[in-house]
Amino acid sequence: MSRAMIAMSGGVDSSVSAVLMQEMGYECVGATMTLFTSQDSEGKCGSVDNARDAASVAARLGMEHHVYPMEDIFARMVISPFVKVYEAGATPNPCILCNQNLKFGALLRKAMELDCDKIVTGHYARTERREDGRYLLRKAKNTAKDQTYVLYFLTQEQLAHIYFPLGDFDSKEQIREIAREHGLVSAHKKESQDICFVPDGDYTGFIERYTGRKYPCGDYCDLEGNVLGRHSGIIGYTIGQRKGLGIALGKPAYVCGKCAETNTVYLGSNEDLFTRELIADNVNLIPFEHIEGELRCCAKVRYNQQEQPATVTELTDGRIKVVFDEPQRAIAEGQAVVLYDGEYVIGGGIIS
Numbered sequence: 001m002s003r004a005m006i007a008m009s010g011g012v013d014s015s016v017s018a019v020l021m022q023e024m025g026y027e028c029v030g031a032t033m034t035l036f037t038s039q040d041s042e043g044k045c046g047s048v049d050n051a052r053d054a055a056s057v058a059a060r061l062g063m064e065h066h067v068y069p070m071e072d073i074f075a076r077m078v079i080s081p082f083v084k085v086y087e088a089g090a091t092p093n094p095c096i097l098c099n100q101n102l103k104f105g106a107l108l109r110k111a112m113e114l115d116c117d118k119i120v121t122g123h124y125a126r127t128e129r130r131e132d133g134r135y136l137l138r139k140a141k142n143t144a145k146d147q148t149y150v151l152y153f154l155t156q157e158q159l160a161h162i163y164f165p166l167g168d169f170d171s172k173e174q175i176r177e178i179a180r181e182h183g184l185v186s187a188h189k190k191e192s193q194d195i196c197f198v199p200d201g202d203y204t205g206f207i208e209r210y211t212g213r214k215y216p217c218g219d220y221c222d223l224e225g226n227v228l229g230r231h232s233g234i235i236g237y238t239i240g241q242r243k244g245l246g247i248a249l250g251k252p253a254y255v256c257g258k259c260a261e262t263n264t265v266y267l268g269s270n271e272d273l274f275t276r277e278l279i280a281d282n283v284n285l286i287p288f289e290h291i292e293g294e295l296r297c298c299a300k301v302r303y304n305q306q307e308q309p310a311t312v313t314e315l316t317d318g319r320i321k322v323v324f325d326e327p328q329r330a331i332a333e334g335q336a337v338v339l340y341d342g343e344y345v346i347g348g349g350i351i352s
């Protein structure tokens with residue numbers, strides 16, 4: 001019998017993934033990562049109380065279950081880079097780092113050690129294998145829940161061992177119904193929308209507590225470099241931000257840029273936020289190794305954005321240049337740009 005490791009967060013999606021894999025005939029092994037101490041982030045992914053819920057589900061389904069303490073690797077490979085990118089004036093996506101380094105990095109290695117053929121998560125996505133043997137990443141049927149944006153980095157080696165059983169379901173209610181039918185404790189649990197280690201959404205406060213630093217005030221400047229006033233610390237601002245600037249200019253002002261070296265926040269109009277071009281590095285491509293010539297596709301620069309038509313070229317250093325047909329608003333350094341061909345993910349990179 002084939003074995004599958006189920007990455008169990010304690011939530012309904014991963015719990016139902018375990019049910020579905022058992023019904024497919026797999027011998028399932030539950031695995032839960034703890035990312036925080038018992039005092040931290042109660043109810044969030046990686047917390048001790050969620051690990052207890054995952055253990056309860058595994059016991060009800062008659063599954064072997066392992067808990068892997070990964071606080072150190074989470075701090076080193078997710079939280080620390082998140083803070084450093086913010087300090088550099090960019091806007092990171094820690095969920096991508098967590099998926100890349102923990103779920104499909106450290107946990108995948110644990111799965112291989114336990115002789116599991118697959119690692120299974122509750123992500124809303126699909127995988128396929130092409131006739132030539134190459135693996136593809138495809139959007140979930142439930143496009144409202146699709147999570148391929150945070151999975152664009154998956155390599156062929158990783159995709160060969162990954163399965164997403166929820167990708168073929170049309171609605172979240174179907175998932176909850178399966179959980180209710182099996183009497184799972186996770187059936188009615190709410191979804192977590194926030195970054196797990198910043199549950200109150202106060203990024204500035206978290207970074208100051210984490211580093212023990214108070215970030216200095218600096219200049220607000222317009223796009224010509226004229227000083228407009230003083231900001232309260234560069235980590236407190238994101239591209240496109242309008243509220244909470246603490247400055248009155250007699251007209252709406254938006255954060256259009258930041259320079260960590262000079263501790264400057266640049267303000268402009270809403271129109272100043274639009275641009276057609278970007279460069280991305282740390283590129284991963286899924287259906288092929290390189291982009292030859294100009295590639296017509298669609299792309300998006302944030303999780304909840306609808307993909308937009310664009311032309312992509314690969315530069316000689318391996319980075320990609322993306323030119324949108326129409327200007328896009330508030331493209332932020334540090335976020336991911338993800339490329340699509342219809343339902344299929346071409347790949348992506350980090351906006352630089």
